[in-house]
Amino acid sequence: MSIRNAGIEVRTGRRWSASNAVEQAESRLxxxxxxxxxxxxxxxxxxxxxxxxxxxxxxxxxxxFRAKSERKKKRQERCEQSRWGAR
Numbered sequence: 001m002s003i004r005n006a007g008i009e010v011r012t013g014r015r016w017s018a019s020n021a022v023e024q025a026e027s028r029l030x031x032x033x034x035x036x037x038x039x040x041x042x043x044x045x046x047x048x049x050x051x052x053x054x055x056x057x058x059x060x061x062x063x064x065f066r067a068k069s070e071r072k073k074k075r076q077e078r079c080e081q082s083r084w085g086a087r
Contacts, residue, residue, distance in 0.1 A: 029053035 033052045039045055051059070 030053065032050075033054055037045070037048055037050060039047075
């Protein structure tokens with residue numbers, strides 16, 4: 001028996017679609033935001049926390065903005081320090 005003749009059917013068919021995969025991933029993340037963190041076994045509520053996906057996008061943009069502003073601030077400090085050495 002060969003794998004080809006096994007009769008396995010894949011949900012997406014033969015072709016993989018990136019747009020469908022992204023849509024499914026975003027749908028799963030939105031669902032996790034709605035459901036939240038649940039208990040598993042003897043773990044209590046609040047033992048594990050996760051950042052909601054809807055807020056993760058904003059925080060990522062904020063982190064990028066902070067990093068950019070810090071680089072600009074360091075560049076300005078270096079310019080000021082180089083002026084001190086020129087005196």
